[in-house]
Amino acid sequence: MLATPLSRLRFVGILEGVSYLLLLGVAMPLKYFMGEPLAVRVVGMAHGILFMLYLLALVPVALDYKWSWKTVGLGVLASIMPAGPFVFDHKVLRGMDRPQA
Numbered sequence: 001m002l003a004t005p006l007s008r009l010r011f012v013g014i015l016e017g018v019s020y021l022l023l024l025g026v027a028m029p030l031k032y033f034m035g036e037p038l039a040v041r042v043v044g045m046a047h048g049i050l051f052m053l054y055l056l057a058l059v060p061v062a063l064d065y066k067w068s069w070k071t072v073g074l075g076v077l078a079s080i081m082p083a084g085p086f087v088f089d090h091k092v093l094r095g096m097d098r099p100q101a
Contacts, residue, residue, distance in 0.1 A: 013085035019047040
């Protein structure tokens with residue numbers, strides 16, 4: 001499943017997207033409405049690590065597929081938007097099964 005750079009990017013993208021939605025939709029309301037800051041620390045740390053892994057995983061895929069700067073920029077933008085990795089996966093990554101020659 002994680003044998004190729006593309007499959008790793010897609011997997012990390014799913015994890016990063018879920019962690020961001022959990023941070024915004026669960027952990028932050030717990031912190032600000034229930035007075036529980038621990039959730040933001042735990043989920044925030046996990047999201048930060050996954051965010052960095054997502055950006056690192058973009059590099060080999062961009063090189064393998066000879067992405068334009070625009071596509072790389074969209075991948076980076078996707079990493080900072082809620083649900084961005086899911087949209088990027090659907091619009092750009094889906095169907096890319098092997099590098100272009």
